[in-house]
Amino acid sequence: MIENTRVGVYICHCGSNIAGVVDVAEVAKWAAGLPHVATSQDYKFMCSSLGQELIEKDIKEHGVNRVVVASCSPHLHEPTFRNACARAGLNPYLFEMANIREQDSWVTADKAEATKKAKALVAAAVSRVAHQEALNSLFVPIDPNVLVVGGGVTGIQAALEVANSGHKVYLVEREPSLGGHMAQFDKTFPTLDCSACILTPKMFDAGNHKNIQLLTWSEVEKVDGYIGNFTVTIRKRARYVDESKCNGCGVCQEKCPKKVVDEVFEAGLGYRKAIYTPFPQAVPKFPVLDRENCNFFQKGICKVCQKVCPTGAIDYEQPDTLMTVKVGNIILATGYDLFDARRIPQYGFGRLPNVFTSLEFERMTNAAGPTGGKVVLRDGVTQPKSVAIIHCVGSRDRNYHNYCSAICCMQSLKFAHLVGEKTGADVYQCYIDIRTPAKAYDEFYQRIINEGVHFVRGKVAEVTDAARGPEEAGKTIVQVEDTLIGKQRRIPVDMVVLSAGLQARADAKEVGKKFGISCSADAWFIEKHPKLDPVATMTDGVFVAGACQGPKDIPASVAQGAAAAARVLSIIGQGQIEIEAATAIVDETSCVGCKECIASCPYTAIEFLEDLQKAHVIEALCKGCGTCVGTCLSKSIRLRHFTDEQLVAEMIGAMQTMKSFETVEVQ
Amino acid sequence: MKYGYFPGCSLERNAAAYHISSMAVAKPLGMDFVEVEDWNCCGATEYVSLNLIASYALIARNLAQAAKDSTIAQLVAPCSACYLNLRKCDSYMAKSPALAEKVNTALAAGGLAYKAGTLRVRHLLDVMVNDIGCEAIAAKVTKPLKGLRVVPYYGCMIVRPGYSGQASFDNVEQPDTLDKLLAALGAEVVPFSLKAACCGGHMTQISEATGFELIRRLVKSATDGRADLIATLCPMCQLNLDAFQGPMNRFCKTDYHMPVLYFTQLVGLALGIDAKSLGIGSELVDARPALAKIGVEAPPEPEGAPKKPKRDDKSLPMPRMSAV
Numbered sequence: 001m002i003e004n005t006r007v008g009v010y011i012c013h014c015g016s017n018i019a020g021v022v023d024v025a026e027v028a029k030w031a032a033g034l035p036h037v038a039t040s041q042d043y044k045f046m047c048s049s050l051g052q053e054l055i056e057k058d059i060k061e062h063g064v065n066r067v068v069v070a071s072c073s074p075h076l077h078e079p080t081f082r083n084a085c086a087r088a089g090l091n092p093y094l095f096e097m098a099n100i101r102e103q104d105s106w107v108t109a110d111k112a113e114a115t116k117k118a119k120a121l122v123a124a125a126v127s128r129v130a131h132q133e134a135l136n137s138l139f140v141p142i143d144p145n146v147l148v149v150g151g152g153v154t155g156i157q158a159a160l161e162v163a164n165s166g167h168k169v170y171l172v173e174r175e176p177s178l179g180g181h182m183a184q185f186d187k188t189f190p191t192l193d194c195s196a197c198i199l200t201p202k203m204f205d206a207g208n209h210k211n212i213q214l215l216t217w218s219e220v221e222k223v224d225g226y227i228g229n230f231t232v233t234i235r236k237r238a239r240y241v242d243e244s245k246c247n248g249c250g251v252c253q254e255k256c257p258k259k260v261v262d263e264v265f266e267a268g269l270g271y272r273k274a275i276y277t278p279f280p281q282a283v284p285k286f287p288v289l290d291r292e293n294c295n296f297f298q299k300g301i302c303k304v305c306q307k308v309c310p311t312g313a314i315d316y317e318q319p320d321t322l323m324t325v326k327v328g329n330i331i332l333a334t335g336y337d338l339f340d341a342r343r344i345p346q347y348g349f350g351r352l353p354n355v356f357t358s359l360e361f362e363r364m365t366n367a368a369g370p371t372g373g374k375v376v377l378r379d380g381v382t383q384p385k386s387v388a389i390i391h392c393v394g395s396r397d398r399n400y401h402n403y404c405s406a407i408c409c410m411q412s413l414k415f416a417h418l419v420g421e422k423t424g425a426d427v428y429q430c431y432i433d434i435r436t437p438a439k440a441y442d443e444f445y446q447r448i449i450n451e452g453v454h455f456v457r458g459k460v461a462e463v464t465d466a467a468r469g470p471e472e473a474g475k476t477i478v479q480v481e482d483t484l485i486g487k488q489r490r491i492p493v494d495m496v497v498l499s500a501g502l503q504a505r506a507d508a509k510e511v512g513k514k515f516g517i518s519c520s521a522d523a524w525f526i527e528k529h530p531k532l533d534p535v536a537t538m539t540d541g542v543f544v545a546g547a548c549q550g551p552k553d554i555p556a557s558v559a560q561g562a563a564a565a566a567r568v569l570s571i572i573g574q575g576q577i578e579i580e581a582a583t584a585i586v587d588e589t590s591c592v593g594c595k596e597c598i599a600s601c602p603y604t605a606i607e608f609l610e611d612l613q614k615a616h617v618i619e620a621l622c623k624g625c626g627t628c629v630g631t632c633l634s635k636s637i638r639l640r641h642f643t644d645e646q647l648v649a650e651m652i653g654a655m656q657t658m659k660s661f662e663t664v665e666v667q
Numbered sequence: 668m669k670y671g672y673f674p675g676c677s678l679e680r681n682a683a684a685y686h687i688s689s690m691a692v693a694k695p696l697g698m699d700f701v702e703v704e705d706w707n708c709c710g711a712t713e714y715v716s717l718n719l720i721a722s723y724a725l726i727a728r729n730l731a732q733a734a735k736d737s738t739i740a741q742l743v744a745p746c747s748a749c750y751l752n753l754r755k756c757d758s759y760m761a762k763s764p765a766l767a768e769k770v771n772t773a774l775a776a777g778g779l780a781y782k783a784g785t786l787r788v789r790h791l792l793d794v795m796v797n798d799i800g801c802e803a804i805a806a807k808v809t810k811p812l813k814g815l816r817v818v819p820y821y822g823c824m825i826v827r828p829g830y831s832g833q834a835s836f837d838n839v840e841q842p843d844t845l846d847k848l849l850a851a852l853g854a855e856v857v858p859f860s861l862k863a864a865c866c867g868g869h870m871t872q873i874s875e876a877t878g879f880e881l882i883r884r885l886v887k888s889a890t891d892g893r894a895d896l897i898a899t900l901c902p903m904c905q906l907n908l909d910a911f912q913g914p915m916n917r918f919c920k921t922d923y924h925m926p927v928l929y930f931t932q933l934v935g936l937a938l939g940i941d942a943k944s945l946g947i948g949s950e951l952v953d954a955r956p957a958l959a960k961i962g963v964e965a966p967p968e969p970e971g972a973p974k975k976p977k978r979d980d981k982s983l984p985m986p987r988m989s990a991v
Contacts, residue, residue, distance in 0.1 A: 261984050268986050342988065345841030350986045351858065360986075370983060380981030462840075466860040466888040 012071035091134035127653025143328035152180020154546030157561030177282035190444035227541030248285030270370030339394030395501030405501035682902035684946025811853025926954035
């Protein structure tokens, strides 16, 4: 504690948010009597410029050298008041915040009790702040290179934005080509423009950009480091095709004798060869040899691709390669998986031939797809005369996913239009609610209504082939309660399309762990703030964009890709970045080198100094969580800004105040 | 393995064949069944809606009787209604101490008591597939049901969602344990969308039109699937589909002939047990023509029967049934 401690206390009204419940004037008056308090006042909005100026003036003119603001959560305004202190020349770590809104006025209507608690919280902060020390933030330089994980439309957008600004981008994609889900689609809602026509130019730009190093058929294995200084290990899987020789002529896949069902790009609806590029516009143009299905790798005979290759690019000996790159920031745009409709057996996918998923249907309507864009039944030739589209398959359903998948309504409306356009068939939309809340979306809905599509409001009970009479014979029957007419209906149709929802990638949790970010219960990546910081994460330097953060359509995904790039560019522009000074520090005189702290640290921020046989905290990585402090057996780790004496002082302040209220009541 | 065995009323009368065949296959499959002493009716489907406490006391009496023998940890019921009632009673008593207290007060009058969770209630199908195992059963098959097209029919009761966090032993919407068992016996399992649909229960007595319609759908669907017979695991289902098939035909002006056997009878046949010892012949829709197919070459399909469509080159692949 410094000599001549002079604490300034400021009680915020927050309009009526706090003042409506807490007697703020009384708290301010009472706090003036606390030890070391030089001035205590209440004010309508402390976060306003005028409120902040109040603090600055007291520091400059009245010798205040410690500041306590009692207002909202530090999550919201701690940086505001720290900056105010800094502007007036006071070290920002000599500021303390008491939360009398979220933890007091918002959680009770009892004015007397709320005022008491406000006093206790203010007393705790005053008592603590007297023990706080001035700390200096650390600045680390930013490596301007950027890693983008995921080569769908979101990742492409992010990579292009960063690369166009002149910075190097490593774009890593797991599949053989860029494009992601968008490359599989035929038309995009609500404008019905061709998906490939708007995506392929971007794919080409990304593939040929001088600042983008494209790494397809590759995955990130390991991430070390911290914002500004990540070291990333990438596994580039063997393509068995020498990229320096291959000219992408495609003879190898044309002549390859092994045909297999393409479960990825064709969504199981079409075939590919064992050596293949997933689609004609693939970027890069080099094919990939699928070892698991290759006759040569499985049976030791064939080598047809090698024989026909005009440039001698086939290399059966090619190994996986590991490469290490240094980047300052990472953008994750890993996308989504489609809900597995087999999990709802009563809808018959996999059992009844003419039940299709939305992704299968996308491939079917795509002119480059397995049917050449014809809408046909599973027999490959018969045009359906009636089609039912079932909404919310796996979404808004407490047996599967509670959330709304956001895109399925619009997608289903698009399907209805495409079916009508291509076959003239009757279309039934079985929906729970139609949700079309974006620019030009509801207009599209109105257009589809006017096209004569039947809308049946109700959750489908089952899809069956068990005909009850001749009118149902040979049909696929949709059993649904039509809640608008209050009747059970059986709708016999030729084809059923299940608008399966979106879900997080199967390995999202694993990937999140690799990059040090967390996932929600549904395994979507968690953003730093759902409204005000939607693409940052709690790990500095790691950003998320697109559907890996939650269900999203193309416009929202592209916007997030660009937003993440903008955030990254602003960090690169700073050249260096400030790191929170509340970090742990090891007292090397008493550290016994047991390494318990290293195992306990969730951020791998503690290293072992082999020469000294001591633990050492890497400040840039430390998040100040305090786990190591509790773990250390020799009590050699101290957490700056959360020292024992500061925490004890805080508790004493609170408890003495509560105790004083009891005494009054007893008297 | 030792199990308590609760036959239930129907297995003494209309479903005697189910009892006989269950007993006949128990020994070769290594199931040691100890019949519950002095058991009583489980209340079937209606009694619960008439008097809740009395009906649970009635069911719990059976649980208490079975639990007397401390060497028995599991109670097997071949009848779906008995299975459901015993299981429901045990789990509701665990969930509601108030109910358990009332039930035990009633039981105390007869010098009995039952603590919820003492017994694990199982259906015979569950025991056969999950304890004995399809592979073990297949290994014992001496006369595979080759060429016999069988519909696996589960009915609506054994697939009810689990109680007290105990998951149902099979998928509640499209179960497949009986499919697997029948396949292990060498039968050709007919894909059957109505496998968990209702047989009508007692609706034939309450509303003929409703009851017959429910029976008609099942029999029609099995016939559409070119099945030789329906395999069932519930006395109620067997009664409705078998005994009411004739009246249903008259009511709906149809002419179906679809034999309905218990799955235990088919297990017995595959194990080489003679038909008479399995109670075959007691069914009303004659199963002998269908059973004549077993062990002999399947007869050629009659003229005019719908041919299985050939796979066209242009046809699209069916989705894989395992998740990608």
